[in-house]
Amino acid sequence: MVNFKYLIIGGGVAGVTAAETIRQSDTVGTIAIVSDEPYLLYSRVMLSKPNFFLGKVPFDQVWLKGEGWYKEKNIIFLGGKTVNNLDTIQKKVGLTDGDFISYQKLLIATGTSTRKANVPGADKKSVHYLRSLEDGKGIMENIKTAKNAVTVGGGFIGFEMADLMQLAGLQTTVVLREPFFWDPTLDSASGSIIEKAMEKVGVKILHTNEIVEIVGGENVEGVVLKDGTKIACEVIIFGIGTESHIDWVKTAGLKTNRGIVADEFMKTNAEDVWTAGDITEYKDLLLEENVQMGNWVSAHEQGRIAGLGMVDKKEAFKFVSFYTTQGFGLSVAFVGDVTPGKDRMIISRGSIETDSLARIYIVGSELVGATLINRTQEMGTISKLIGQNIDVSAKHSELADANFDLNKLLT
Amino acid sequence: MADQKEYLRNRADSQIGKIVIDRDLCIGAASCLAVAGATYELDGENKVVVTNADSVDDATLTMSAESCPTKAILLFDKSGKQVFPK
Numbered sequence: 001m002v003n004f005k006y007l008i009i010g011g012g013v014a015g016v017t018a019a020e021t022i023r024q025s026d027t028v029g030t031i032a033i034v035s036d037e038p039y040l041l042y043s044r045v046m047l048s049k050p051n052f053f054l055g056k057v058p059f060d061q062v063w064l065k066g067e068g069w070y071k072e073k074n075i076i077f078l079g080g081k082t083v084n085n086l087d088t089i090q091k092k093v094g095l096t097d098g099d100f101i102s103y104q105k106l107l108i109a110t111g112t113s114t115r116k117a118n119v120p121g122a123d124k125k126s127v128h129y130l131r132s133l134e135d136g137k138g139i140m141e142n143i144k145t146a147k148n149a150v151t152v153g154g155g156f157i158g159f160e161m162a163d164l165m166q167l168a169g170l171q172t173t174v175v176l177r178e179p180f181f182w183d184p185t186l187d188s189a190s191g192s193i194i195e196k197a198m199e200k201v202g203v204k205i206l207h208t209n210e211i212v213e214i215v216g217g218e219n220v221e222g223v224v225l226k227d228g229t230k231i232a233c234e235v236i237i238f239g240i241g242t243e244s245h246i247d248w249v250k251t252a253g254l255k256t257n258r259g260i261v262a263d264e265f266m267k268t269n270a271e272d273v274w275t276a277g278d279i280t281e282y283k284d285l286l287l288e289e290n291v292q293m294g295n296w297v298s299a300h301e302q303g304r305i306a307g308l309g310m311v312d313k314k315e316a317f318k319f320v321s322f323y324t325t326q327g328f329g330l331s332v333a334f335v336g337d338v339t340p341g342k343d344r345m346i347i348s349r350g351s352i353e354t355d356s357l358a359r360i361y362i363v364g365s366e367l368v369g370a371t372l373i374n375r376t377q378e379m380g381t382i383s384k385l386i387g388q389n390i391d392v393s394a395k396h397s398e399l400a401d402a403n404f405d406l407n408k409l410l411t
Numbered sequence: 412m413a414d415q416k417e418y419l420r421n422r423a424d425s426q427i428g429k430i431v432i433d434r435d436l437c438i439g440a441a442s443c444l445a446v447a448g449a450t451y452e453l454d455g456e457n458k459v460v461v462t463n464a465d466s467v468d469d470a471t472l473t474m475s476a477e478s479c480p481t482k483a484i485l486l487f488d489k490s491g492k493q494v495f496p497k
Contacts, residue, residue: 013480017478043480043481043482044480045438045440045480045481046438046480046481049438049481051435051436051438052481056435057435057436057481061436061481061482064480064482068497296440296442296480297440297441297442297445297478300442300445300446300478301445301446319445322441322445324438324439324440324441324453324457325438325439326438326439326457331439331456331457333439333457374455375455376439376453376454376455376457377452377453377454377455379441379444379453380441380444380448380451380452380453383444383448384448
């Protein structure tokens with residue numbers, strides 16, 4: 001059985017950043033990355049960006065690390081292999097091909113999977129999800145001939161894919177279960193700014209509806225909605241959330257909830273096992289609760305923290321997470337904790353009329369998060385206000401004043 | 412012609428003389444802000460601008476460029492040779 005000092009499961013940004021961090025401190029210990037995809041590190045973020053998708057930047061820009069980098073850092077890449085078994089006592093993992101690999105220190109950074117649609121016809125070609133490079137290639141190929149697209153879901157993937165489809169010249173229909181786009185993370189005012197921008201370029205939005213059947217032969221020819229509406233389309237893209245595939249981890253005795261549970265050092269409850277990236281439900285020191293965050297920036301930082309822990313240079317993850325996107329002429333950013341349904345005060349900043357609206361989330365005397373539409377220039381400052389635990393209890397009117405310079409609140 | 416903005420760096424302890432932001436590539440993912448928050452800001456177009464080119468050491472600056480999911484940050488040494496992306 002082959003043995004590595006540091007074994008990393010998952011070849012995305014969390015795993016690769018961890019490997020790089022480990023190598024900075026341990027120049028000789030063996031490091032291997034096992035990935036279920038055949039590819040070296042690529043930009044998952046780029047997959048849904050118009051410049052890349054529509055060929056304005058060369059395809060090869062998607063590669064972030066080449067073979068030379070892995071060789072130079074002496075990191076072994078084992079691609080196209082899936083781990084489905086873990087033994088934390090004997091310190092080994094089992095692969096679906098029957099092989100075993102033993103480790104001294106293990107990192108699980110497998111990411112999440114896309115939630116699949118459960119309707120008749122969902123297995124047809126040209127029904128797409130977006131997670132991997134393979135998924136992206138499939139969509140790119142498909143839109144060359146398609147004329148009509150349906151996108152499902154009112155989140156980041158739905159927003160970016162609808163933008164891409166209309167930029168690619170397809171008549172695009174968005175199907176939402178919710179009453180407005182990005183509900184419940186955004187409020188209806190913010191949602192209306194987004195929908196107005198989408199409709200302005202000809203995207204149709206159907207609310208409180210869902211697909212009950214996908215029709216056609218081998219390929220998609222259309223969809224039937226709950227209310228009986230039929231829409232002809234040749235491509236469907238679902239952006240309806242993610243799932244964590246962690247049964248094998250749970251069986252091994254690791255503490256799991258929706259993701260793999262970790263402390264603020266990205267350490268699991270099992271000896272010599274860490275976790276990082278989207279799959280991780282970590283202890284967030286700023287929010288004082290367990291959080292699972294699916295984005296590039298957070299995965300990068302979690303990989304670094306896990307890597308440091310694996311070389312006994314423990315550092316706590318204390319990070320204000322954020323995610324931004326742009327499309328339909330709008331920029332959208334979420335900062336910190338904007339999880340809906342929690343009891344918190346929300347201050348609006350800006351207006352529908354100006355197409356510029358922030359919503360600032362407050363718990364007690366401090367900011368915990370914000371949603372920003374066309375105000376991304378305030379993201380850096382808001383991150384600092386959250387991270388520095390600045391008392392804003394006497395500043396609510398300033399926060400609500402769209403022209404007030406938030407930098408003045410930083411001490 | 413690519414839309415690129417150049418920022419000169421004048422740290423005595425640095426091998427890096429210039430930071431270039433390719434605004435066509437930048438998507439405002441802002442991973443660079445996470446690594447080196449004192450160096451970068453997002454502007455109103457959701458693109459990164461350098462506000463203080465001298466604020467962090469070379470290792471941190473390089474990591475901030477490496478963290479970019481679109482390779483929009485280019486680093487040059489003091490002789491003008493591109494050092495990242497290689």
